Amino acid sequence: MSRYRGPRLRITRRLGDLPGLTRKSPRKAYPPGQHGQARRKRSEYAIRLEEKQKLRYNYGVTEKQLMGYMKKARRATGSTGTALLEFLEMRLDNTVFRMGMAGTIPAARQLVNHGHILVNGRVMDIASYQCRPGDVIAVRDRDRSRQLVERNMEYPGLANLPSHLEFDKNTYTGKVNSLIEREWVALQVNELLVVEYYSRKV
Incomplete structure (x- = not known):
């Protein structure tokens, strides 16, 4: 299905x-x-x-x-x-959602599919990409991409950032520090x- x-x-x-x-x-x-x-x-x-x-x-x-x-x-x-x-939690679309760049996972998937997200400096348009510790996730350096994320961040889906992630709201750059712990699901x-x-x- x-x-x-x-x-x-x-x-x-x-x-x-x-x-x-x-x-x-x-x-x-x-x-x-x-x-x-x-x-x-x-x-x-x-x-x-x-x-x-x-x-x-x-x-x-x-x-x-x-x-x-x-x-x-x-x-x-x-x-x-x-x-x-x-x-499931370490998928790229979910990681973008948990960083607060999108209000829902479908919205985060659309950001990824449309080429607005960079992983380690390269455009990654595969939503099922498995994020690994050390991956740097950022918004593409384009006005359109930044505007979309800026608008999304006004109404984040979840307020708390999980312990395995860090995110800088000024540069729209985040990092995966480790695998997620069960309590943060x-x-x-x-x-x-x-x-x-x-x-x-x-």
């Missing part, structure tokens, strides 16, 4: 707060649809599926991409769930349930 481009508040009503997807909060506290207010007992599969969907919609990845990250996380040392979150998700969901698929 391709990347979701429909109403974002519909997703947040169903899955809860997704800080990377939208800054808006829904007016209704129950899921959308005719049976949204009906209390139904959810199966274990439904609970795992919901946690997986949170990752998909928040980070804006396709099912195929998420499956690929899951396979890489399985091969990595340490906890599979933590490794999966690391891969803004999305409320149980990654162990996601690992369980994929246990029979990967």
